Amino acid sequence: MSGLEARVKALAGTLFAGLPAHRTLTVELKAESSDFVRIARTRVRQAGHVDEAELSLRLVERRDGALFESSSALTLTGERSADTARARRALDELSVQVSRLPESPFSELARARGTSRRALVDAPARVNTGELLDAAHGLDLSGLTAEGTIARAVLCSAGTEHWFETPRAVVDASVVADNGKAIKLQLAGASLELAAWSRLLDDARANLPILTRPPARVGPGAHRVYLGPMAVAELVEMLSWGGVGEAAIRQGDSPLLRAREQHLRFSPLFSLSEDFTRGDVPAFTDEGDLAPEVVPIVTRGELEGSLVSARTAREYGVPANGAQQGEAMRAPSIAPGALEPDQILRTLGDGLYVPNLWYLNWSDQPGGRITGMTRYATTLVRGGEQIAPIENLRFDDTIFRVFGASLEALDARASLVPATSTYDFRSLGGARVPGVLLRELSFPS
Amino acid sequence: MTELSSQLARVAPRGVTWAGLREVREVTRSAFVRDGRPELSSTRDSCGVLCEVLIDGAFGYAATAARDDAGRRAAMERAAAHARASAPHAVHRFDERARPPARGSYRSPGVARRDVDASVFSWLVALSRRLKAGPAILRTTAGVRAVDVTSRLVSTSGADVTQETFHLSTDLSATAARDGLVQKRSDAGPLGRSHQLGAEALDDPAFEARAARVGEEALALLDADPCPSDVRTLLLAPDQMMLQIHESIGHPLEIDRILGDERNYAGTSFVQLSDVGVLQYGSELLTVTFDPTVAVEHASYAFDDVGGAATRELVIDRGRLVRLLGGVESQARSGAPGVASQRASSWNRAAIDRMANLNVEPGTSTERELIAGVERGVYMEANRSWSIDDRRENFQFGCELGRLIVDGELGPIVRDPNYRGRALEFWRNLSGVGDRETFGVFGTPYCGKGEPNQVIRVGHASPVCRFERVSVFGGAS
Numbered sequence: 001m002s003g004l005e006a007r008v009k010a011l012a013g014t015l016f017a018g019l020p021a022h023r024t025l026t027v028e029l030k031a032e033s034s035d036f037v038r039i040a041r042t043r044v045r046q047a048g049h050v051d052e053a054e055l056s057l058r059l060v061e062r063r064d065g066a067l068f069e070s071s072s073a074l075t076l077t078g079e080r081s082a083d084t085a086r087a088r089r090a091l092d093e094l095s096v097q098v099s100r101l102p103e104s105p106f107s108e109l110a111r112a113r114g115t116s117r118r119a120l121v122d123a124p125a126r127v128n129t130g131e132l133l134d135a136a137h138g139l140d141l142s143g144l145t146a147e148g149t150i151a152r153a154v155l156c157s158a159g160t161e162h163w164f165e166t167p168r169a170v171v172d173a174s175v176v177a178d179n180g181k182a183i184k185l186q187l188a189g190a191s192l193e194l195a196a197w198s199r200l201l202d203d204a205r206a207n208l209p210i211l212t213r214p215p216a217r218v219g220p221g222a223h224r225v226y227l228g229p230m231a232v233a234e235l236v237e238m239l240s241w242g243g244v245g246e247a248a249i250r251q252g253d254s255p256l257l258r259a260r261e262q263h264l265r266f267s268p269l270f271s272l273s274e275d276f277t278r279g280d281v282p283a284f285t286d287e288g289d290l291a292p293e294v295v296p297i298v299t300r301g302e303l304e305g306s307l308v309s310a311r312t313a314r315e316y317g318v319p320a321n322g323a324q325q326g327e328a329m330r331a332p333s334i335a336p337g338a339l340e341p342d343q344i345l346r347t348l349g350d351g352l353y354v355p356n357l358w359y360l361n362w363s364d365q366p367g368g369r370i371t372g373m374t375r376y377a378t379t380l381v382r383g384g385e386q387i388a389p390i391e392n393l394r395f396d397d398t399i400f401r402v403f404g405a406s407l408e409a410l411d412a413r414a415s416l417v418p419a420t421s422t423y424d425f426r427s428l429g430g431a432r433v434p435g436v437l438l439r440e441l442s443f444p445s
Numbered sequence: 446m447t448e449l450s451s452q453l454a455r456v457a458p459r460g461v462t463w464a465g466l467r468e469v470r471e472v473t474r475s476a477f478v479r480d481g482r483p484e485l486s487s488t489r490d491s492c493g494v495l496c497e498v499l500i501d502g503a504f505g506y507a508a509t510a511a512r513d514d515a516g517r518r519a520a521m522e523r524a525a526a527h528a529r530a531s532a533p534h535a536v537h538r539f540d541e542r543a544r545p546p547a548r549g550s551y552r553s554p555g556v557a558r559r560d561v562d563a564s565v566f567s568w569l570v571a572l573s574r575r576l577k578a579g580p581a582i583l584r585t586t587a588g589v590r591a592v593d594v595t596s597r598l599v600s601t602s603g604a605d606v607t608q609e610t611f612h613l614s615t616d617l618s619a620t621a622a623r624d625g626l627v628q629k630r631s632d633a634g635p636l637g638r639s640h641q642l643g644a645e646a647l648d649d650p651a652f653e654a655r656a657a658r659v660g661e662e663a664l665a666l667l668d669a670d671p672c673p674s675d676v677r678t679l680l681l682a683p684d685q686m687m688l689q690i691h692e693s694i695g696h697p698l699e700i701d702r703i704l705g706d707e708r709n710y711a712g713t714s715f716v717q718l719s720d721v722g723v724l725q726y727g728s729e730l731l732t733v734t735f736d737p738t739v740a741v742e743h744a745s746y747a748f749d750d751v752g753g754a755a756t757r758e759l760v761i762d763r764g765r766l767v768r769l770l771g772g773v774e775s776q777a778r779s780g781a782p783g784v785a786s787q788r789a790s791s792w793n794r795a796a797i798d799r800m801a802n803l804n805v806e807p808g809t810s811t812e813r814e815l816i817a818g819v820e821r822g823v824y825m826e827a828n829r830s831w832s833i834d835d836r837r838e839n840f841q842f843g844c845e846l847g848r849l850i851v852d853g854e855l856g857p858i859v860r861d862p863n864y865r866g867r868a869l870e871f872w873r874n875l876s877g878v879g880d881r882e883t884f885g886v887f888g889t890p891y892c893g894k895g896e897p898n899q900v901i902r903v904g905h906a907s908p909v910c911r912f913e914r915v916s917v918f919g920g921a922s
Binding site for chain 1: 482483485486487488489490491492493503504505506507508509510511512513516520523524527528530531533534535536562563564566567570583584620622625626627629704705706708709710712713793794795797830831832833834835836839841843861863865893896897898899900916920
């Protein structure tokens, strides 16, 4: 994305230059240059490239002591004069719009919130699709490779200026056995490394024979389980969806309202935080605030905090802690425990080894109950040995049990589970979480 | 020759079997208030073009927002590079038939297309007052999202299609809380009222009555008993049938899932290609159509995004599966009968098999007759929770509000109603289908699928339906 930073900063400067004193403008950029190769049955299903840059403008006006706010987003074409003209037109329309809106009491005029810049712009050479597929020779592979540069930026008329740009490559794929059972593979980094990809495939080859055994029938009920890091990351994602946000707690959506009001505790083994020290996601928000390096949510079982955006802070009179609007986790981290990798199956003993969960949803959000399915290489374990895959089961249980009374142990090391979503724009970062051993998880069907 | 066709002639690479441009502009205007105060006032103008080529039987694409010849020519070359690299490894060797030379136009019928503007906020604030039915209402939300989409498709084989669709989604909700119990009620689920309409539809006085009902029912749920946990007869209102059709009929019938394209993401299907014409999917009361011709339904169109001409088709005929959901590419790969449903979420994604409007056709029973035949049952409205396995078989859905049915009469409201089941068993236990008086047309902007991911608009219409021997249960709190 050569020259994007200079073009966007020049465009923002042009927009800021004409603003009257009673208005502030915040400009947010999302951009990417991505190559996608979609793989089905170890063949290419669709391949292509996406160049996209979207600029969002948020205008706040102070009038008669009250605040008014409106926003607009437009796709940048890359033609300097055309983009400037379109952005100016969008700003003019916003100026008219805010004059007609009711007061927005929880808005705030933009103010200087510092500057930051992290730009790793040297995208390494891209992997040849043929080499990637050749490495999977003999396997039935489906999935997606995504490579290229991603940029995020926030600039405001009061002087805030944050730029984040990084190359990012992700493979998110499944090796599928003849019986339909599958092993999930994920790899992320600045580039796709063929050697690391080959190691993942070799591990999958080694684990496939267990999956090809006749599936064991496991009935409904409460089962002892080990949830792998990818399964735990799914649960953490649910906590981002109307869970750990202060607005969700205050407005009745979040189960943590119950935890706060009734002083419910999680297991002392459980600690959850936002951890930006990895540096793989921008620490700045859409308003330009910089988040602290670490934001504790649950510490040794005690609900310690929540994610508070600037808007929520203004509404409820509590301190903000660098959360975006929507107050989802961007860099979730669960503290590891003491379970060494070679002890997992033996400690599980008799139960279910569940590397992945699927299609989670709140079945009772205020009550903290989540439902979902097992998927991929879930196996029955007897006497510390993986016996056979199982027919997938539905679980339905509460976060208070999963991360509370049922939590027996956590992996000794947390794994980075990359964020693989590509809705609208490609995701950055991921969840750093250990696998967890649960005394029981409820499976109703 | 149109301007875009002329540009295609200038930018198409030499030596390709086929090349096309699909240009899309989508303008979204959103206005939302929470507790009567503005929460969001925004406009999003997304525009660009998908350049696509076919070389040696493989398609390649490149999406760009560049408008000039140089930018689009460069994108075409990128698309060609991807096609050439893919050709030796392609899952199927396509030819020009995968991109029909469609010509025509479409515009959302009957839409006067008045824009949503700032004046909508005073209307939303007024609705918020209706939603606030009592002091126990903790939060209200009211919102409108209007989306105008203009798409142009031109190709070297002569396709030239212009389509303009205007979409309107509304949202009303009230959350009530008392003594640690929280209950939320909405107007047909989150943005469940999504249609092809213009802002003139907001003049409908029914919104005020519906807002008042949402608030009152949120309060009533605080006093309701939990839904019982047992096996009984289940009636589903059309605003929950929307989800039931979508998850347990629509997705399992998508050909790309059956072929395995979605095995790493959205999943597969319990349906096999050989099931077409053979599988008894539901009881004889079940007839399902793919119908892109319903005037106000959310996903009506004349052509899909590769030029397939969209027509109304029977998918399930009196319980028997007769057709799958998949566009020309999937039909060529599978040999199965499909529909014109190869669609893209935007200019920056390649088209894949999607649902569009997928509807359960009305039967002959009045709602009174459906209820009268029930000794012990529950009637559920409006989805609030959804989860289904990757083969689209084992589902668990939750609703906002239930009403007990006892000895043929509607009884008291129950809270936190959920049910679970298995797709074929559930549809085969369909024992009653409401008549046209019970028919409701709904839709959602949020159907997610594909790699890279795509979220797309779908529509689902249905009468009230009755199912026997369903496992139902209440909530945790």
